Amino acid sequence: xxxxxCNMALVSLVGLFVVLPAMxxxxxxxxxxxxxxxxxxxxxxxxxxxxxxxxRDKIEKALxxxxxxxxTQLAAGFVYDRLGEDKKAQEHFEEALKxxxxxxxxxxxxxxxxxxxxxxxxxxxxxxxxxxxxxxRAPAVAxxxxxxxxxxxxRLPEAETYFRQALSYNADQPDVLFQMxxxxxxxxxxxxxxxxxxxxxxxxxxxxxxLWLGYRxxxxxxxTQQATMYADRIRKDFPMSSEMSALREAERAPx
Numbered sequence: 001x002x003x004x005x006c007n008m009a010l011v012s013l014v015g016l017f018v019v020l021p022a023m024x025x026x027x028x029x030x031x032x033x034x035x036x037x038x039x040x041x042x043x044x045x046x047x048x049x050x051x052x053x054x055x056r057d058k059i060e061k062a063l064x065x066x067x068x069x070x071x072t073q074l075a076a077g078f079v080y081d082r083l084g085e086d087k088k089a090q091e092h093f094e095e096a097l098k099x100x101x102x103x104x105x106x107x108x109x110x111x112x113x114x115x116x117x118x119x120x121x122x123x124x125x126x127x128x129x130x131x132x133x134x135x136x137r138a139p140a141v142a143x144x145x146x147x148x149x150x151x152x153x154x155r156l157p158e159a160e161t162y163f164r165q166a167l168s169y170n171a172d173q174p175d176v177l178f179q180m181x182x183x184x185x186x187x188x189x190x191x192x193x194x195x196x197x198x199x200x201x202x203x204x205x206x207x208x209x210x211l212w213l214g215y216r217x218x219x220x221x222x223x224t225q226q227a228t229m230y231a232d233r234i235r236k237d238f239p240m241s242s243e244m245s246a247l248r249e250a251e252r253a254p255x
Contacts, residue, residue, distance in 0.1 A: 029066075032065045032066045033065075033066045033069060035062075035065045035066075036062040036063070036066035036067075036069065036072050037062070037066075037069065037071050037072060038062075039059070039061045039065065040058070040059060040062040040071055040072045040074075040075035040076075041075070042058045043055045043056075043058035043059035043062060043075050043076075043079050044075050044078060044079075046058060047078065047079055047082055052079075052082060052083060055079050055082075056079060056083065059072075059075055059076050059079045059080075063076060067095075068099065069099065070096045070097075070099040070100035070103060070106055073092045073093070073095040073096035073099060074092070074093070074096040074105075074106055074109055076088075076089075076092035077089050077090075077092040077093035077096060077109070077110070077113065078109070080092060081113060086117060089113065090113070090117075093109065093113055094110070096109075096110065097110050102133065102135060103135070104130045104133040104135055104136035104138075104142065107126050107127070107129055107130035107133065107142075108126075108127065108130045108141065108142055110126060111123040111124070111125075111126035111127040111130065111142075111145065111146075111149070112127075112145055112149075115127075115145070115148070115149035115152065120149045120150065120152065120153035120155075123146075123149045124146045124149050124150060124158070124162075127142045127143070127146035127149065128142070128143075128146055130142040131143045131165070139169055140167075140170045140173065140176075141166075143162050143163070143165040143166035143169070144162070144163065144166040144173065144175070144176050144179075146162040147159045147160075147161075147163040147166060147179060148179070150162060151179065151183065156183050156186060156187060159179070160180070160187075163176050163179055163180050163183070164180075167180070172199075172203045173203075174200055174203045174204035177197075177199045177200035177203065177204075178196075178200045178204070178209075178210065178213075180196040181193050181194075181196035181197040181200055181213060182213060184196060185213065185216065185217055185220070190217050190220045190221050191221070193213075193217045194214075194217050194218075194221070197210065197213060197214055197217060206233070206237070208234060208237075208238035208241040208242075208243040208244070209243060211230050211233050211234045211238070211243065212230075212234060212246060212247065214226075214230040215227050215230035215231050215234070215247065215250075216250075218230060219250075231247055231251075234247050235247075
């Protein structure tokens with residue numbers, strides 16, 4: 001009986017020695033993951049301050065510590081994109097998406113990168129996925145980004161569709177309203193352009209760009225008095241702007 005108790009105690013002791021290293025390994029892995037995520041956050045912070053040397057050091061350290069989290073891979077994508085290393089940035093964005101395929105922030109970030117680099121079709125597809133993602137609390141942002149992506153590629157009808165979808169979630173987004181005013185003006189629908197610009201003006205401060213757009217819309221509609229009011233505001237409030245230069249050229253052009 002004593003021998004049996006002894007054997008059972010020995011088995012328990014051996015089991016303890018097996019479990020303890022496994023627990024220690026798990027703790028170590030968790031510590032490395034936390035350290036990696038902390039360094040990834042520091043990399044983004046240094047990047048936002050313009051210190052790209054330290055940002056690179058921090059993200060490389062984070063990848064050494066644990067490269068198997070979407071947070072670290074996404075941060076690496078941002079840092080290498082800012083450094084102009086497009087191929088490396090894309091690899092990290094793709095890896096982030098593999099690690100967290102249903103994360104709308106990862107979808108949105110990678111898609112925005114693709115759009116900026118000229119792959120608008122793939123970018124738009126990913127942005128639409130992000131917008132329709134049930135986990136996405138801000139689908140309007142994804143649709144607005146899809147609109148910008150399509151517009152930068154010169155596809156105005158698709159851009160208009162995406163922007164209207166964005167406005168269906170939030171009707172008072174100043175940037176989207178301004179984009180819609182520009183698109184309607186470019187498509188020749190000046191009454192719609194005016195309407196969107198008026199909605200924009202109700203939700204955002206007056207800018208040189210909005211005054212210049214207003215001047216062109218009213219000129220196209222033949223509303224000389226309204227166009228003059230926009231021109232006067234540009235002269236008064238934004239005399240050194242590029243819009244002021246454009247206004248001078250427009251006024252010198254033969255009517």
